[in-house]
Amino acid sequence: MAGPYSPADLLAFAGAVASGAVRVVDLTQTLAPEFPVIVLPPEFGQASPFRMEEISRYDERGPGWYWNNFTMSEHTGTHFDAPIHWITGRDMPDASVDTIPPANFVAPACVVDVSAQCAEDPDFTLNVDHLLAWEQQHGKIPKRSWVLLRTDWSKLPPRGYANMKDDGAHTPGPSPEAMKWLVEKRDVHGFGTETIGTDHGQATHFNPPHPAHYYIHGAGKYGLQCLCNLDQLPPKGAVIFSAPLKIKQGSGSPLRVLALVATDGAAT
């Protein structure tokens, strides 16, 4: 969008949110201890799950107030991946969560629905063909758009959600070609998923391994994972607010991801 934008326009937008003309959809999973985190082989360092310790609860530790300490990794729960998270993005400018220009925390989204395929096949791999088919129906993916992969994975119970087998996780995700295409041909803003990571469960065995991380961050783009409620978004036209915590040199951060959806549903 280009051109002037007046205070009245902004107030009108706020009014539309208040009236419900613009719907706010929460794409965030609740931070809870039992929510799965990414599992690496045990000899590697591990991401801390969410843990909470009560400081006081109107008791002898603090009679009039309730509060908690919590611990978790930057990559626990619904979280944002900054380019610096991956080795391919380590030299990008403004690549950690504290230096990313704040305007980049607001961007439109295209939602690619592959939930039917994933219900059949937990190893479903998103290919360029699937993206082209989507474009045929909804038009070309605009530059600086999030591409969010709707798999309905967020609706699974924990064991199915992680779906760990003795040969690793079996969860859907993108192929190297699809990621290369999205980054190089469509210049997307970032890639978001419902699964534990942006990558396929078996992505260690892809070439390059972990292609979502590899290509997105290598191009200075962003990742979102552990999203939910993608089924409440239109294929096109939703606007995503996704501002991570301003952690010094942070590689990512848990965050609240909100989508704004116009109620007439029309994509622009």
Place this chain on the structure above:
Amino acid sequence: MTEPLVRPKRKDPLKRTRLPLSPPGARSRTALGLVAAAAQGRFMLQVCRACAKTIYPPRDACPGCFAPAPAFCDVPDRGKLLAVTTIRTSTDAYYRERMPWRVGTVQMDCGPSIVAHVHGDLAEGDRVTMSLKLDRSGQAAAFALPVKETPAMADDKQLREMTCDPKFRRALVTDGRTAVGQSCAKALSEAGCTIVFVGVSDPWKPFPGEDSLRKIPNVEIVPLDLTNSESVNDLAADIGGRVDIIVNTSEHVRAGGIMARKGLVVAREEMDIRYFGLMRLAQAFGPALRFRGADGVNSATAIVNFLFVHALANWPEFGAYSATEAACLSASHSLRAELKPGGVKFINIFHGPLETDWFQELPPPKVAPAQLVKSAVDALKRGLEDVFVGDIAQDIRDRFLANPKALEREL
């Protein structure tokens, strides 16, 4: 003949839970030498270095030659029961509610006469095996036992006061994902536990042995993650009043010293699982255990913790892990004091390298999980407090006792 225990009925909710009392617990400092022996299930009395006289009750000098401070040594444990009395009136509140109570005079083959608790299967004139047990105040007590195992011998009312026998008790094994945890569930079930709750963290992560674990009789899988206070508290809210024995099988073994490790992530995990995990367990389950220390046949009786023997003296190959285990050892001493009013024991099972993945690169001797667990169940049955399983653990113990500084250099 000992009357075999019968499985206790469910509690009458209209009756007040019997509160734990302790038998007289005051002892002289010298007499505490017996506690060290009792804790390990050894029979030790003072023996004079100068004149070889065996001495009891403990003294500060030899009554044969005045040599100072006779040392506690392993001595022959056989004797003859000269006289028995059945006490029916006691001035002590603990014993009053446990009347009648048998004590006797035993003439030991090694010399002294010992006034001891007497097993119900013994009669005057019998040969006995004398043992040192830890009573409900945590103090050493001489207990005369039949020389040969008798039917239902462990069910003797007085003996069961001193032991933590799993029979008819309900146990919680904190981590069923490990080989030790699974072996423990099986052993406790076989030892007569009526329920073995087995904690499994991150139930979304499958683990080897899961199917066979579920098939063990009396095993009930429960969600438990010792790194998560909420999980521990939730489980305690569910079953805290029905757990009589806790066996902490949590593990987090990682090689490496202190300096060579990059950062604190692994160290924090170690501390979180092992030290803070123990603390979470104690906070969530401890108060109920202590309260239920005298709650009938299936009274709360023990927490068992497996400990790397290098808690005693750091082994730099596993330097950070040793330090974590040292923290657990220290915590166990505090917990013993805190559990004491309930007569609940805290049992440390010390071990060296195990036959498990994380000690894979170490040469033998190593302790198999089943062997470790056997020792733990044996410790419960005998009411021990410090158990050293396997050659390495015993070697480290002996070297530590002989000269802790030398051991530090050797390691």
Place this chain on the structure above:
Amino acid sequence: MSKRQRQSYKGVVAAAPVTIPYERFSIHGAHWWIGRALRALSEQARLKPADIDGFSVSSFTVGPDTAIGLTQHFGLSPRFLDHVPLGGASGVVGLRRAARAVQAGDADMVACVAADANHVDSFRRTLSTFSRFAQDAVYPYGSGGPNASFALITRDYMTRFGATREDFGRVCVAQRDNALCFPHALMKKTLTLDEYMNARAISDPIHLFDCVMPCAGAEAFLVCTEERARDLGLPFVRILSTIERHNAFMDDPIQYRGGWVVDLDDLYGLAAVKPADVDLVQTYDDYPVISLMQIEDLGFCQKGEAAAFVRDRDLTFRGDFPHNTSGGQLSVGQAGAAGGYLGLVEAMRQLCGIAGDNQVKDANIALVSGFGMINYDRGLASAAALLARAS
């Protein structure tokens, strides 16, 4: 090592026997009871505190004081001061030390006092802190107190020598008979052998009537020269001989004899009397088995034959073997350390002819025996004295 000859107590006497009547429970402390005993002694002998230059005290409940604190408490300035914490041996031991002090010129007038308080919880607290060995190796074993310890000794004695409960019962029943003629006895009901046999078990084979009743009370006497006692017009007895022996036979696996055996020849030799010359015997009777042991060990019969001996004798004050003529502790009560004085003070009354309804006829020579301090598994202290009527 050659043993030196014991010297006689010629010219030294025990005078003015005093018993302050016992109470089952008393709100008063030991000091109150000691004070009453001193007052009774001073009234009888017309003594002021300054006239008492020797003081010997026995008490379990006088803490935190010891004898020295009591001097200030009672306004005494003695030149001989003794604290005898020997329980049942306190009387004889207090007497013999005081007698030697008087004989040596270290004191002229020694007041010997034993007293104990009995509050509602005193007994339990005394037991749990009685001795280091009791604390370490006895009290934690069922906390049966002396009942359990003596039960084991009694069991062994029965097995070893074939004594029966009836034999012990005879001692208890005879003593109760005696007590019915002694005004200060707490037990005022007759006791039959059936009642004894059918009593409640306390710690097998110890039953209710084998046990003494803890109570509060005091006993006292004076020790001085015979001349002084005559001047003051006091009733007195002569001291023929005394012995004490502690922790004898320490290698016996269980106690079936006491230290009297070691020094028995000295006891009778110095007094120049034989057991057959003794007119009355006061044994320490915290449990009847100990009385039987003393009857043997003091030479009245062979070892192991006391049961037969008591079967063949009348043990009452009217009988052929007057024994514990006031009823002993079993019927009078055990006022702590005063129990160690009870037999001695009673023997003095008998020999002075002032015993009252329970007076033994022609009482000329008495044997008083003390025993005490179950430190671990056995009584450690033993003592005995032969006393004679002043001619």
